[in-house]
Structures are given as structure tokens and as C-alpha cells.
Amino acid sequence: MPKPTPKAIVLLSGGLDSTTTLAIARDQGFDVHAMTFRYGQRHEVEIEAARRVAKRFEVRDHVVVEIDLRVFGGSALTGDLDVPKGRSEEEMAGRIPVTYVPARNTIFLSYALAWAEVLPAADVFIGVNAVDYSGYPDCRPEFIAAYQRMANLATRLGVEGQEAEDGLTIHTPLSALSKAEIVRWGLQLGIDYSQTTTCYDPSPEGAACGECDACVLRLRGFAENGMDDPASYRQRSSPLT
Amino acid sequence: MPKPTPKAIVLLSGGLDSTTTLAIARDQGFDVHAMTFRYGQRHEVEIEAARRVAKRFEVRDHVVVEIDLRVFGGSALTGDLDVPKGRSEEEMAGRIPVTYVPARNTIFLSYALAWAEVLPAADVFIGVNAVDYSGYPDCRPEFIAAYQRMANLATRLGVEGQEAEDGLTIHTPLSALSKAEIVRWGLQLGIDYSQTTTCYDPSPEGAACGECDACVLRLRGFAENGMDDPASYRQRSSPLT
Numbered sequence: 001m002p003k004p005t006p007k008a009i010v011l012l013s014g015g016l017d018s019t020t021t022l023a024i025a026r027d028q029g030f031d032v033h034a035m036t037f038r039y040g041q042r043h044e045v046e047i048e049a050a051r052r053v054a055k056r057f058e059v060r061d062h063v064v065v066e067i068d069l070r071v072f073g074g075s076a077l078t079g080d081l082d083v084p085k086g087r088s089e090e091e092m093a094g095r096i097p098v099t100y101v102p103a104r105n106t107i108f109l110s111y112a113l114a115w116a117e118v119l120p121a122a123d124v125f126i127g128v129n130a131v132d133y134s135g136y137p138d139c140r141p142e143f144i145a146a147y148q149r150m151a152n153l154a155t156r157l158g159v160e161g162q163e164a165e166d167g168l169t170i171h172t173p174l175s176a177l178s179k180a181e182i183v184r185w186g187l188q189l190g191i192d193y194s195q196t197t198t199c200y201d202p203s204p205e206g207a208a209c210g211e212c213d214a215c216v217l218r219l220r221g222f223a224e225n226g227m228d229d230p231a232s233y234r235q236r237s238s239p240l241t
Numbered sequence: 242m243p244k245p246t247p248k249a250i251v252l253l254s255g256g257l258d259s260t261t262t263l264a265i266a267r268d269q270g271f272d273v274h275a276m277t278f279r280y281g282q283r284h285e286v287e288i289e290a291a292r293r294v295a296k297r298f299e300v301r302d303h304v305v306v307e308i309d310l311r312v313f314g315g316s317a318l319t320g321d322l323d324v325p326k327g328r329s330e331e332e333m334a335g336r337i338p339v340t341y342v343p344a345r346n347t348i349f350l351s352y353a354l355a356w357a358e359v360l361p362a363a364d365v366f367i368g369v370n371a372v373d374y375s376g377y378p379d380c381r382p383e384f385i386a387a388y389q390r391m392a393n394l395a396t397r398l399g400v401e402g403q404e405a406e407d408g409l410t411i412h413t414p415l416s417a418l419s420k421a422e423i424v425r426w427g428l429q430l431g432i433d434y435s436q437t438t439t440c441y442d443p444s445p446e447g448a449a450c451g452e453c454d455a456c457v458l459r460l461r462g463f464a465e466n467g468m469d470d471p472a473s474y475r476q477r478s479s480p481l482t
Contacts, residue, residue, distance in 0.1 A: 063312055071304055072359045103355035106395045110351040114344035118313045143394040150387035154347045154379045 014049030179221030255290030258368035420462030
């Protein structure tokens with residue numbers, strides 16, 4: 001009898017990184033269950049992008065979880081502060097940006113853990129990146145490692161699993177990659193990046209601003225592969241200069 | 242200048258344990274910020290009990306966070322399975338009960354972490370108990386320790402804090418106590434336990450069933466202090482026999 005296809009949960013925002021992560025999970029043979037959060041962020045276009053990606057990759061299931069992080073305030077992405085524009089990569093580096101949402105990845109992974117326990121699934125994929133987003137504490141490898149350890153004490157997976165390999169594994173395939181390397185891998189996997197939304201401040205129609213940190217990094221990732229980003233922009237920074 | 246009163250977040254369900262935990266945090270001199278979750282549980286009366294408790298103890302702030310755990314299914318407390326009744330404590334011991342909500346405390350603590358980061362607060366209180374509820378993986382001290390370690394890597398608190406004491410501490414004052422000891426401590430702190438709701442299956446008016454695991458343990462806690470539980474019951478098991 002063939003071994004059943006292992007289930008994996010993939011956190012999917014509809015952006016470049018999470019879409020690439022989903023394609024990687026599929027390519028590695030996982031039965032993908034995608035999870036997207038509507039968390040009071042300004043851009044509903046993210047949710048639509050996530051739906052397109054989930055459909056395109058024919059995931060087994062896709063849940064959109066409603067959570068309200070606005071009750072706590074404290075982040076540009078939840079509407080309290082302005083998104084910074086036109087910053088150089090030096091300006092982005094080394095400090096926690098205002099676009100950081102307090103404990104966001106911790107909350108997202110906790111919902112993924114709940115779903116993993118119910119399915120059950122022993123694998124969770126998250127598209128964190130420790131290179132470009134070094135200012136986000138919850139993208140660091142040491143955070144992911146500590147989360148995985150906690151998760152294996154939190155649930156049935158850890159209590160009832162007799163062997164270490166029965167526990168939960170958090171996969172971060174993009175963690176050590178540059179944006180250019182992520183784009184290259186995704187193109188090899190057949191991703192149509194025109195379907196993804198990365199911008200922190202898109203127009204209601206989904207056009208990217210071209211100037212926020214996320215746009216600057218994304219445009220450079222494509223430029224370093226010698227190509228234009230196929231996504232829609234209101235204007236573009238000049239990543240090649 | 243007097244030192245400012247330190248802020249603490251207290252997870253408050255409106256039950257016996259979390260109410261006692263809140264009273265302890267107040268007694269220890271914290272400026273209490275209470276956090277309650279509406280998570281698709283059957284019993285709205287829990288939320289009302291939490292509001293009464295928060296008002297009675299004059300907390301600084303009380304947020305009720307809407308979260309939907311039903312999307313995942315898999316627990317009696319979220320409506321999928323029947324609440325077991327009339328079990329002995331031997332029957333409760335050693336297995337994860339169906340009233341276990343997947344990853345619940347992990348999710349609750351993640352929201353508390355987000356709020357702690359925004360306030361900021363360096364202290365979170367949760368009324369987990371490792372004695373009576375040994376079947377819940379996310380009530381164990383090793384889980385709490387792993388969560389605290391993860392939390393201190395997840396947030397600004399861990400990145401920007403220069404000293405260990407600047408990080409987040411998760412307090413579990415009830416962890417090693419019996420239900421009788423918890424009741425005794427709470428009575429000393431002036432808690433009116435008629436205002437609290439513990440039952441897994443209360444009537445719409447808030448009367449406890451008297452037969453679920455939570456009722457059995459609670460009734461015994463009062464009986465061992467030689468008194469009746471002042472809460473309203475539809476019927477009572479006979480804890481003294």
C-alpha cells in the first residue's frame with residue numbers, strides 16, 4: 001500500500017515569500033492546507049491574492065481566519081502609524097520597523113498549531129526570512145527553534161507522540177535566502193508572481209506603491225534576476241541604480 | 242518619586258482559577274489588565290462572569306478578544322463532542338480529555354504577548370494548574386517554561402531588553418496547588434466565588450451542571466474547606482462521599 005501523502009499547513013499571505021513557500025511545500029510532496037489571516041490589515045487585496053494562489057496550486061483546503069489585532073494597536077500594518085517610504089536598505093537594517101505587528105508570527109503559528117493538531121499534520125511551513133527582514137524578531141531562526149520546542153510540549157503531538165519524528169516540524173525554507181534567490185526558486189517552480197501582493201500600502205485595486213520596504217526589496221529581487229517584476233505598481237523605485 | 246505600579250496582563254475566563262489568579266496579581270501589587278476570549282465556546286455566561294470579576298476587582302482595562310476556534314473543530318468545548326459527565330478523578334487522570342481545546346493556551350498566551358508588547362507589560366498571569374488538569378498538555382510547567390523562552394525571542398521585549406529581568410515573565414501561581422488550596426487562598430483575598438463560572442456545560446442562565454470534570458473538582462475544593470460552593474448548580478455531585 002502506498003504511504004499516504006503527508007499533510008502540511010502553509011501560512012499564506014498571498015505575498016511573494018509565502019507563495020514561494022507554498023510552492024516549495026507542494027514540490028516536496030506535501031498535501032497542502034493553506035491558512036490565511038484577516039487581521040485588520042489595511043489591504044484586503046492580500047486576501048484576494050492568497051485565494052488566487054491557493055486555487056492556482058490546488059491546495060487541499062484553505063481557511064481564512066478572522067483575527068483582530070487592532071484591539072492592541074502599535075503597528076503601521078494595523079492602521080496606527082504611517083508606512084515608511086523610500087528607505088534605503090541601510091535604513092531598514094538593524095531596527096524593528098513600525099510595520100512590525102506585535103507578536104504576529106507567534107499568533108499565526110499558534111493557529112497553525114491548533115489546525116495541525118486537529119488534522120493531524122506534523123509539518124508547518126512559514127515563509128520567514130532572516131536576511132532581508134533582520135529587524136523582525138519573530139523571523140529569526142532562534143525564534144522558530146524555540147517555537148517548535150514549545151509547540152511540541154503544547155499539544156497532543158508532543159504528549160502522545162512516542163518518537164521525536166512524530167512531533168511538529170516548522171519548515172522555513174526561505175530563511176537563509178536573498179530575495180533574488182527566492183524569486184529564482186519560485187520561477188523554477190512555475191509561480192506567476194503577477195498574482196502575488198507584497199506591498200505594505202497597496203491601492204484599493206491592488207497596485208503596489210513601489211516605495212515601501214517590501215516593494216524596494218521585491219523589485220531588487222527581480223532586478224538581480226535580470227527581469228521586471230510582473231506585478232502591478234503605481235510607480236517603481238529604481239533598484240538597478 | 243514613587244516607582245510606577247508594574248502592569249500585568251491576566252488571562253481571565255471568569256472561572257474559579259483565573260479569578261483567583263487575578264486576585265493574586267492584584268494582591269502582589271500589579272496594575273491589572275484583564276484579557277478574556279470569546280472563542281466559540283458554548284457558554285456565553287463565562288464572558289459575563291469575567292466582566293463581573295473585572296469590575297469587582299477594578300482592573301485598569303479589560304479586553305474581550307473574539308477568536309474563532311470552531312474553524313478547526315476537535316473539542317467538546319467548541320461544540321463538536323459531548324462533555325463527559327460523572328467521571329471519577331481516576332477516570333479524569335492521565336489522558337487528554339475531549340474538553341481539551343487544541344492549542345488553546347498557546348493561542349491565548351500569544352494574544353497576551355501581543356498586548357504585553359504594546360502596553361508594554363513584562364508580566365503575564367495565567368491560572369493553569371498542573372495537579373487537577375494533568376491531562377492538558379498546555380497546563381504543564383514545562384510548557385509554560387518553553388513558552389516564556391519563546392516569547393522572549395519573539396518580541397521587542399526580548400530584542401531590546403538589555404537585561405534578563407526586562408524580559409517577559411509568565412506567572413502561574415496556581416500551578417502546584419490543589420483545588421482546595423486555591424479556594425482557600427481566594428477566600429483569603431476576598432473573592433466572592435458565587436460570581437464565578439467553572440462548568441463546562443452550564444445552563445443558559447449560568448447554572449452549573451454539577452457533573453462535568455470541572456464541577457466535580459470545584460465542588461470537592463469547597464468541600465475540603467468544609468463549606469458549600471456558593472455558585473448556582475442544577476444539581477450537585479456528592480464530593481464528600
